[in-house]
Amino acid sequence: MIVAEVAVESAVPVVAGAETAAVVPEHEERLWPWKDAPIPTLVQRIHQLQAERAQAFRRLEKGHRQYLRSGPPHDFPSYRSTVHEVTQAFAAASREVLAVEAELAGPRAQPLLSSHVRSLQKLEQTRLATVALLQLMGAPELMGQEDTLKMCRLKMKVIKTMEAISEVLQDLRFDSESAE
Numbered sequence: 001m002i003v004a005e006v007a008v009e010s011a012v013p014v015v016a017g018a019e020t021a022a023v024v025p026e027h028e029e030r031l032w033p034w035k036d037a038p039i040p041t042l043v044q045r046i047h048q049l050q051a052e053r054a055q056a057f058r059r060l061e062k063g064h065r066q067y068l069r070s071g072p073p074h075d076f077p078s079y080r081s082t083v084h085e086v087t088q089a090f091a092a093a094s095r096e097v098l099a100v101e102a103e104l105a106g107p108r109a110q111p112l113l114s115s116h117v118r119s120l121q122k123l124e125q126t127r128l129a130t131v132a133l134l135q136l137m138g139a140p141e142l143m144g145q146e147d148t149l150k151m152c153r154l155k156m157k158v159i160k161t162m163e164a165i166s167e168v169l170q171d172l173r174f175d176s177e178s179a180e
Helices: 039-069 076-105 111-137 140-145 148-177
Strands: 022-024 029-031
Touching: 039 076, 039 111, 039 148, 076 111, 111 148
Parallel strands: none
Antiparallel strands: 022 029
């Protein structure tokens, strides 16, 4: 499968509870630890979330390889558990990325940076859907029905998507330097 990852550096420390926002009953508003953070810190947080996504992709890849090596009979419950954990990690990262996008689009009035974050989110959705399809096509139950040309095209799509993600991250970093 695909093992290449987007290289990301992060100088932003993880804030306890950042992955799950707390709800304040009397105000019913979510507390977000990055609300008043400077734009460079928000951009660093995006890069940190990308590193978390890369780690989740590695876990998904490892889980799929273990599933393929486990049988027959294949250990589907273990793979399903891995997929569930990775799905939760992707969902948490996506929620936070969308919060940063909203912060940049709204209160910070940074439409260019916001559009970069939106593009990043769409590219990650494409990447995840393509990787999931590749794993499904490589399932032992479908091995006799493999379409190698389609699988090669999908692998190329993942690679090109990862390249596009790297470009958007570079654009975000560059454009954020001139913001604020």
